[in-house]
Amino acid sequence: MARHPVLTDALLDAALGPEAEPDPKARSPRFFHRPLYERLTRAHPASPYLLWAGPIAACLAFGTAAHDPPRLLLLLAVGWLVWTFVEYWLHRGFFHLAPTTPARRVTSFIVHRHHHVAPNDRDRLVATPLYSGGLALLLLGLYGLIAGPDxxxxxxxxxxxxxxxxxxxHHLAHHGRPRTALGRALRRxxxxxxxxxxxxxFGISSPLWDLVFRTYSKRHAPEDRPDRPCPP
Known part of the structure; x- marks a missing residue:
């Protein structure tokens, strides 16, 4: 008999048991008994691009109608910079929240620790539409309050x-071989x-905030060595 009506035994064992070493060949456990709930925790690697190409084009069209090119480019750059800040603090402050209670251990495993156990699991590599959509709506509301509707x-x-x-x-770090010096540095x-x-x-697309908040590491992991290639 299942130990929990919603969460699977495999999830509870992984979340509450000893912390597993990262295994590039592992797959994260099933989280939920109900197929719909489980499906909401997984996403195809191409889904972010398919989901957000249209909204980005619409936002650019609205911006072009309201702003001259220099101001439009400035606002785009500011929005990108905000993303790097959000990315850093989501990863550091929320994804790596200390799992000090059983409930936190389970929550942190669902949110992020599963990625450290099975870092190359393709089904749980990108943000789900529910997660990225909620964050986008929140930021849109904040931008409207702070900077105005245009x-x-x-x-x-x-x-x-x-x-x-x-x-x-992030995808290249786990499933690619970047060809540029920047891409290789980010992957390392x-x-x-x-x-x-x-x-x-904690920064994945940029080291900026790691440098600002002194979480930038120069330590070389075994995966950096020429004789120990990074996991595919």
């Missing part, structure tokens, strides 16, 4: 472009976060 659209467009850059950098930093010290290197 500026909110290009700000959101910049943020969403930054978000897609994050998803691309993210794999250090997974395999050397998960208390550092």
């Amino acid at each position: 500026a909110r659209w290009p700000l959101l467009a910049g943020t969403l472009l930054g978000y897609l850059a994050y998803e691309r950098a 930093r993210h794999l250090r976060h997974h395999f050397a010290d998960r208390g550092l290197d």
